[in-house]
Amino acid sequence: MAAHDPDKRKSLTYDIYTVPIDTFFQSAFSIDCVVFGVSNKQLQVLLIQRGAAPYKNYWALPGDLVFPEEDLDTSAIRVLKDLTSLSKIHFKQVKAFGEVNRHPLGRVITIGYYAFVKIEDYTPKASFWAKKTKWHPVNSLPKLAFDHRAIVDACHERLQEDIIQYPIWKDVxxxxxxxxxxxxxxxxxxxxxxxxxxxxxxxxxxxxxxxxxxxxxxxxxxxxxxxxxxxxxxxxxxxxxxxxxx
Amino acid sequence: MAAHDPDKRKSLTYDIYTVPIDTFFQSAFSIDCVVFGVSNKQLQVLLIQRGAAPYKNYWALPGDLVFPEEDLDTSAIRVLKDLTSLSKIHFKQVKAFGEVNRHPLGRVITIGYYAFVKIEDYTPKASFWAKKTKWHPVNSLPKLAFDHRAIVDACHERLQEDIIQYPIWKDVxxxxxxxxxxxxxxxxxxxxxxxxxxxxxxxxxxxxxxxxxxxxxxxxxxxxxxxxxxxxxxxxxxxxxxxxxx
DNA sequence: TCAAAAGTGTTTTTTCTACACCCATGG
DNA sequence: CCATGGGTGTAGAAAAAACACTTTTGA
CATH class of the missing domain: 1.10.10.10 (Winged helix-like DNA-binding domain superfamily/Winged helix DNA-binding domain)
Structure with missing residues (x-):
């Protein structure tokens, strides 16, 4: 696709930068999915156990790199399905997390998404590089990989704001x-x-x-x-x- | 810095992907700054006229690519200063905008930030590749470059939510x-x-x-x-x- | 007949709303 | 002495808060 042809970049005047334009094009982004549900009158969040480096064996949010030609919203759905086999889930973007060293493999910023679903209807099954999945009460999370704790917190706050404004309670x-x-x-x-x-x-x-x-x-x-x-x-x-x- | 050394990536087991890991590391991100102020009892937003392709000569938000080793929050401050000479501004991140083709040069997702400032204290001066700056009433914006209109709208909504919750009114x-x-x-x-x-x-x-x-x-x-x-x-x-x- | 949760009613207190009206200053 | 905002008060309506009581079911 033309948009991703580096030659096109070079053909444009970009001498405004003191570094070659291509130095900017060496980053990646990922999606992290915060899937909430309610059971036992408690708010739960879906975690996976990572089966791949980095943070292998840690509990983490289902999340992965975004393909170069993939929209963010689409990617959230795809990533969750790859790792947990869950589909037909409606996500909402919350915000980006972009500390320089948040990911050991390079510059990766991640976009946090949340969803709110019926736990009974969505039985996750670990797949791709996920080893296990489980629903965990938000009030007592284990130590999570990367900055996933901050992502959960931000998404929880957003969920709290949204539930009084939109009828998302009907989804559960x-x-x-x-x-x-x-x-x-x-x-x-x-x-x-x-x-x-x-x-x-x-x-x-x-x-x-x-x-x-x-x-x-x-x-x-x-x-x-x-x-x-x-x-x-x-x-x-x-x-x-x-x-x-x- | 190690985090940005492609060799380090290759040394890790990443055969979980069907494409080489480096194909993910060819994207860029940018920041767009939505600087609000109030004058004449109306909400205003700071625009620049672009002096560089793409969208040359369009009115746009002050925004630019993030350096590979630059935190997002830091970048927002730097970008605004580069283009408008304004400094000491406190930003808040709103969300990411990531449609595949939103930027003609390649895959670029942008992170929207907003600030709320005293217009009298901050007199912008166009610099770097910005040709002009001006404060413009939010209620009657001209056609903007990229998807900047959507960014302004999202930031305005967030400002409306924040002003009833945080004392940001004191900043103006x-x-x-x-x-x-x-x-x-x-x-x-x-x-x-x-x-x-x-x-x-x-x-x-x-x-x-x-x-x-x-x-x-x-x-x-x-x-x-x-x-x-x-x-x-x-x-x-x-x-x-x-x-x-x- | 008991436990458990459904469902209703009452009373008090607080807050919201729509106005009306007086006050102090510079020109 | 008037135009322009500053500042206060009141009455009625509406909403929130606390809590007590009745109902219906299965075991």
Whole structure:
């Protein structure tokens, strides 16, 4: 592809730099995926055990180098699939991490992405150079490779901001869910607890939560009513500047 | 530096890839600086006119390639100084922009940074390959080079989120300021207007705004009381989860 | 009949909103 | 004495917070 032809670079006037233009074109970038989910009322993150140098055998985020002709957003999906076999995941970019010596192989900046998924629906399977995978509670992470801890933290903060603004909580709930399930997602992500009555009072003002007149079954207590998410109503609320203000 | 020695890469086992490891190390990254300020009650952004290909003569953000051994945060400061002679500016990284063909010279991803400064204190002077500089209202930008419009938009959104959470408004106000000046900063950034009485009522609950018992002088109307920002009190408020909720 | 969670109601306190009105200064 | 912002007060509405109580199910 023309864009990646070094000759094209040389044909252009780039004497503005005191070094040859090609010295700039010796870096790489990578993607690191922070895949969150909720289980046991706790926020979890998907880790892999690295089976390749550097940081071999360390727990780490699924992440890898971006191909020269690959868009960043596309790469996040591909990288996660390569390492964990998970697909159809929606990512959001958070930020770049670019310390000069963060990667022992050369100048590599990494772009952090996060996703928020149903743990039950996505059973990871280690592949490519990943040796193992596991879901781990965010509150008690082991030592991670590279600067992955900082990446997790930045993504967690972003998740906390996003969940009060976008309906990403629906991505970790069944189509039909109870209000308590919804509450537990918020509590897990925001790492706090809410008063049940007041929480529901607030929810009851949101028209994008539609009661289904359908009940939970098979629970050994009073069955809860099931709700569903209404996209159109949410869109209306969003345009008026909706936020969950907890 | 060892980290950038290609031989070191080759010495490591990297047969996990179907292409030579060096094919990844042929990209570059750049920084784009979105410097905001407020004047005439409007949010402004600093632009340069490009004096070098590509996009020669276009209005653009001050931005340039990152040196191989340069941290991203450091680079933002250096790049802005090279092109506009402005220094001592505090930047915050927003995100990466990495479409494959966003740059005609090759694979270049750019990292967007924003800063928020006093326009009066920072008079830019075009240098290096920049031909001109100017402050331009964010509400009516000309056509910009590359994907710079998207970068401005993302940074503006981040600025709007940050100003209600961090005391960055103090960076565009004199040490001693009036409450109306403060209100105008918020109005400019958030592109809205507030009721004076209610705005002040809210401010009066914030202990980090300290009245100085000192008055404005030389104005042809009732002089306003001057206030100052108290770092320690803000820190206390921040720990309790402070936000301006407008 | 008990445990467990669902679901509702009440009361108090706090905050928001929309205004109206007075004040101090320079010209 | 007037234009221009500075500055304060009030009343009503709305929202948040705390907490108590009733309901329904399976075991």
């Amino acid at each position: 709930l069944p189509n039909k869910f109870t209000l308590t399930q919804l509450q537990e997602v918020f509590e897990g992500v925001l790492n706090t607890t809410f008063d049940k009555g007041n929480f529901r009072k607030k929810l009851s003002t949101y028209r994008f939560l539609k009661a289904l007149n359908e009940m939970q079954t098979g629970v050994s207590h009073r069955p809860a009513e099931l709700y569903t998410f209404n996209e159109k109503e949410f869109e209306k609320a969003r345009q008026k500047g909706h936020r969950f203000d907890f | 106000l004199p040490n001693k300021f009036t409450l109306t000046q403060l209100q105008e900063v918020f109005e400019g950034v958030l592109n809205t207007t507030f009721d004076k009485g209610n705005f002040r009522k809210k401010l009066s609950t914030y202990r980090f705004l300290k009245a100085l018992n000192e008055m404005q002088t030389g104005v042809s109307h009732r002089p306003a009381e001057l206030y100052t920002f108290n770092e320690k009190e803000f820190e206390k408020a921040r720990q309790k989860g402070h936000r301006f909720d407008f």
